[in-house]
Each structure stands twice: as C-alpha cells, then as structure tokens.
Amino acid sequence: MLSRFRSVPQMAVAGVILAAFPLHSNAQAITSVPAQTGPSAQTGVNNGKTDPSTAAPGQQTGAISGTAIDLNGDLIPGATVVVDGPTPGDRRAAVANDDGDFAFSGLKPGVAYHITISAKGFVDWTSPAVVLTPGQYLFLTGVALEVQGEQTSVTVSASPAQIATEEVRLEEQQRVFGLIPNFYVAYGPNPAPLTAKLKFKIAVKVTTDPITLVGVVFFAGINQAAHTPDYVEGAAGYGERVGAAAADGFTDIMIGGAILPAVLHQDPRYFYKGSGTKKSRLARALYSPFVCKGDNGRWQPNYSTVGGDVFSSALSTLYYPKSDRSGGLVVENVLTSTAERTVSTVMQEFVLRKFTFGPRN
8 A cells, every 4th residue: 555655754663663753753861970079070961871779660750950150141161060869879960061051860750859059269059949750851940150259149040942952952862762763752741842943953853863764764675575656676666765765754754843833833742641541641642643732832733743744745746656646645645644643642652651761761
C-alpha cells in the first residue's frame, strides 16, 4: 500500500524508532557530581553520570539550572554553585561555565533543596527552599550576587524565552534507549511557550539527526523490497526511494513542526500527562493529534499537525511516479499519518517515558 512509504516518519517510530518523527518529534546530558572542593574542581557545568544516590530506582527525578549574575546583570563565570538537601548525600556542587551557566540533574522530587552561589568579591547568595515535582525542570530565577560592602538588593527573573531555551536544551537530549531522538515531548508540568526560532531549531535537529537518516535509508530498503513507490528497480530505484522518503519526512516535520506552528502560534510538542486516571491520560494521547496548546497556553484545534500532513502529502505528488499520483492517495496518506500519530502519542504517554533517557535521569 502506497501509504507505507509516504509516512516514513511514523513508520520509523511505530516499533523501536517511534520517537523520531510522529509528533514532529528534539546529546549530551548536563548533570552534576557530588560536591568537590579545591584545585580538582573543573570549570564549567559538571558532566558525568548522575549520582545514583539521588533518587530511588524508577523514581522520576528533576533538574535545576540557572545563571550566576550580579546586581547589574553581569555574568559571573567560575562561580561556585552548591545544592544542599536535608542529608549529606544530597549535597552537590558545580562551577559556572564561561557564560555563568550551571545545571544539576537527577534531583529527588519532594526534597527541599537550597542553592548557594559564591564567588570572590561577592556576598554569597542562597535561594529559598526549592521542592521539585517528579520530572520537573526548573530554571532558577532571582539570582543576583551583591558585591561585598554593598547593601542594595535586586530581584532578577528570567523571561519566558530564556526558560523555553533552557527547556529545549534538555529536550534535545531526550532519547529512547539513549539512542532514538525524542525531542518533541515536554515532560515538565508547565513548559514555557516556544519561540519561532526554537520551533525551527528542534525541527532541524530532528531532520539532521544521524538516527533519523539511518531510519530513512532503512525504510527505503523496505520500500524497495515492496516495489513502492513505482520507481524503477535496482540501484537507481533505491536512490529515488531514499530521496522520496527523505522528502516525505523533511516536509512533514518542517511544515507541521516549524512553519505552521510559527505562523499559527501553536506548540508542536506532545505534553506528557503522566498522572491522573488511565482514562484521562488516554484521552490526552488520543486527542493530541487534533488538539494542541497554543503559545498563549490555551488548548486549540491542531491546525499545524493536520495541515503539515495535508501539505506534505500533496507535495509528494510532485516527486512520486505518475502512476502513484492521485487525490485519493493524498487523502489516504493523511488518514494513515493521523492513525500512526495517534498510536505514537499513546506510546509516548504509557510506554516511551520509561525508556527515554536524558538529563532528567
């Protein structure tokens, strides 16, 4: 059936690669290590495996990041950042990088953490108690170190665009089994709206990911064996099938995951629910292909995803063989893509969360 080869993105994630395309769905985890002092501390955000003592097995952990700045808004690279919890094992430390950024992942939910930032020539800054919910990402606001001797205090908050940028940075590290891109899923409870630039950034990240390209080549081979589309056989036909599969995926993601969401101010991500009754979670998964969250935070008809499927299917008639071009094929491909996307969102809600690895683990 022709719909098989046109919808490579959804097919790729129907099994193991279910996370790469179906939701228009963005690797290097930012983590921290137990506190260390002295010359051995490294400049920049600490990278490495999360301390296994930070959370019970299977528990959804959280992450905190921020930027060390002074009262004037100037960056403080090299600042020492310490996260303290109720037990000595909860103490973690990192050194802000050249941009003043720091991040901690693998933090236990329900635990009261305090973040202390110190730097030479500045008064130490300590946050109020921070308690994370399971899977929550928190961008720390209000950081403002006072120069020693000064008494002025200023509260600085991050803009929604800054918060969204940090969230996308983490989402781009989400991979099923640590391999398959799962960038178009928001696990946090209240993700910030994406800017148009971020929507295009995720779309490009997905389409150029090596695993995505491997999926295109693999499914082109399946189409070659199935003799669809109706290209010639042999190496020339295989090359044409690779090109068609790549074009299908690229147009579907760029139109439905970037162009239309930017124009219509809609969010192309799947918003993982993860709590509530199974019925409510299933409802979220089933209506997601048809209902999305707008940049204004309100749920609305998902014109972007549906429009992306329609436009991508219509464009495929420009490069498919003449024998495969018809209005009926366009309709069939749109319906097939919708069905595959619905299966994908159900998998996202009930299965893939357990196998998606990234900075939250």
